[in-house]
Amino acid sequence: MANAGAEPKLPRKTPAQCERARRILAALKLRYPDAHCELDWTKPHELLMATILSAQCTDVSVNKATPGLFKAFPTPADYARATPEQIEPYIRTIGLFRSKAKALHETGRMLTERFGGEVPRKMGELLLLRGVARKTANVVLGNCFGINVGVVVDTHVGRLAERFALSRAKTPAAIEADLMALFPREDWCLLSHLLIFHGRRACKARGGDCANDAICREFCSEARGAKTVAEAPAPKRASAAKKSTRKVDGKVARKRGTSR
Ligand code: SF4
Numbered sequence: 001m002a003n004a005g006a007e008p009k010l011p012r013k014t015p016a017q018c019e020r021a022r023r024i025l026a027a028l029k030l031r032y033p034d035a036h037c038e039l040d041w042t043k044p045h046e047l048l049m050a051t052i053l054s055a056q057c058t059d060v061s062v063n064k065a066t067p068g069l070f071k072a073f074p075t076p077a078d079y080a081r082a083t084p085e086q087i088e089p090y091i092r093t094i095g096l097f098r099s100k101a102k103a104l105h106e107t108g109r110m111l112t113e114r115f116g117g118e119v120p121r122k123m124g125e126l127l128l129l130r131g132v133a134r135k136t137a138n139v140v141l142g143n144c145f146g147i148n149v150g151v152v153v154d155t156h157v158g159r160l161a162e163r164f165a166l167s168r169a170k171t172p173a174a175i176e177a178d179l180m181a182l183f184p185r186e187d188w189c190l191l192s193h194l195l196i197f198h199g200r201r202a203c204k205a206r207g208g209d210c211a212n213d214a215i216c217r218e219f220c221s222e223a224r225g226a227k228t229v230a231e232a233p234a235p236k237r238a239s240a241a242k243k244s245t246r247k248v249d250g251k252v253a254r255k256r257g258t259s260r
Helices: 015-030 044-053 059-072 076-081 084-090 096-115 134-145 155-163 172-182 184-199 214-219 235-257
Strands: none
Touching: 015 044, 015 172, 015 184, 044 059, 044 134, 059 084, 059 214, 076 096, 084 096, 134 172, 134 184, 155 172, 155 184, 172 184
16 A cells, blocks of 8 residues: 655656746745744644644634633643543534544544654654644644645645646645645745735735736736736726726636636
8 A cells, every 4th residue: 555654756847947936936935024824823733733623714713713722622632531522612613613523532542642642743644643634744744843745735825836837737636746846845834835825815716916916927827918007997988997807807707716
């Protein structure tokens, strides 16, 4: 059986592709110098639990629930001792809270019984935990321990990877392999934060400021053809302008609707 924790085989990239990736990374670093994980945590097992909770819901909603959760269950052993039903009330505001309560309980139990109450630092070991796939393992390894074994691919990273022409792949695993091949290993953790920051602040699922964003204009095919504020028609031609804008926005909105 294949080793689930093994590093994926990376596709070959040309020097030109790597140079373009380097320029994207530099531009994002300049724009978001404080890019960081937006889940609140102070101990590795807290980030692990918070990341499990964040599946299919926002970091904001997780951050609202975790102060009470972390106070009630300060160690992995506390999750192990509690039943899922006892964990549920603390995460009831989060989607899929019943299955997530089971995952927290199981994760606490495995951390206690197999790893001495510590969060393991190997991809293969993290993947043994309930509710943990490569994305969660990458979050924990990169943010808690500074270990870069992969790139976190969430909905923002996947969308931006496609729009910045960094990957044509359709699965998170293949997108991750493309990004690992294009960017230096030491930047993998930060890269995901930068793309997530851009995804949340500029390239929002319901419409970005495509034409007026310098990074977008240089690197995203969606921005080409969109008009900047300065290029927009004068107010006296309001009806024509409205029609034109609708057309541009309609095109963007339709494409955006396919990605999240
Ligand atoms: S140009 Fe538009 S679609 Fe492309 S990354 Fe920027 S906001 Fe997103």
